[in-house]
Amino acid sequence: MARFRETVRTLLRERLLDAAYELVAERGFDKLRMAHIAGAVGVSRQTLYSEFPSREAVGEALFQRELERCLVGIQAALDGHRDDLREAVTAAVDFTLTLAARNPLVRAMLTSARDDGLLPYLTTRSQTAFTTASAMADGYVAEAWPAVDPVARGLAVDTAVRLTASHIVQAAGSPRESADRIADVFLRIALSTGKETLTS
Numbered sequence: 001m002a003r004f005r006e007t008v009r010t011l012l013r014e015r016l017l018d019a020a021y022e023l024v025a026e027r028g029f030d031k032l033r034m035a036h037i038a039g040a041v042g043v044s045r046q047t048l049y050s051e052f053p054s055r056e057a058v059g060e061a062l063f064q065r066e067l068e069r070c071l072v073g074i075q076a077a078l079d080g081h082r083d084d085l086r087e088a089v090t091a092a093v094d095f096t097l098t099l100a101a102r103n104p105l106v107r108a109m110l111t112s113a114r115d116d117g118l119l120p121y122l123t124t125r126s127q128t129a130f131t132t133a134s135a136m137a138d139g140y141v142a143e144a145w146p147a148v149d150p151v152a153r154g155l156a157v158d159t160a161v162r163l164t165a166s167h168i169v170q171a172a173g174s175p176r177e178s179a180d181r182i183a184d185v186f187l188r189i190a191l192s193t194g195k196e197t198l199t200s
Contacts, residue, residue: 013051015041017065020058025104029059066105067129070096071136078137082144085190090176090183092137093164097175100168134161141190148190156190 019040023032034055038048052058077095081088100106138157141148148156160182167178 009051012041012043012047013061016043016048016051017058017061020062021105024062024108029108032058034058062105063129066103067132070099071133073099074133074136075140078140078144085141085145085148086183086187088144089160089186090179093160093182094175094179096164097167097171097178101171101175106168130158130161130165134158137161149192152190152192156186159189160186 016037020032020037023036023040032055034045034048034052037058038045041048052061073095074092077091078088081091134157137160138154141153141157142150163182163185167182172178173181
């Protein structure tokens, strides 16, 4: 019975987040109201508040869910090029920038003018996202290309993650063009000791 209740709660949480996502995509986060979410799903505001105590909690949950989905896609992009470090980085960055450009939630983040909107999750409150993405990428490169120097690898990963986030906030070209440039920077740093190879 306890497992059943937990399953029901998980499904409800996902329905609430789905509704919030659609409302944000349609109206922007600044106009999102808890009553609108509850009404869209057909539950009471008390039920909604039992899952998300505030609009900000909804925003954080939406961001975390999109981050998790993005990391799954990055993993798949890296897996497609395990024999070529440069192509792996390019594919991962290209996937991330393309997804961000098409994602209504990211657009809502970038157009939010208020400090309590979604934009801080990409700027002033982005450390958790940076840490999660960097740890995943660093672990992947360490496993797939163990010859890369650990210190250079860590610096290269951190630089690539931060450059990618910067290009999400302010694009400097097409996703592919930006991905190529970021991959070049990554390789220059990661292979700076001169003893690593591009293949696993």
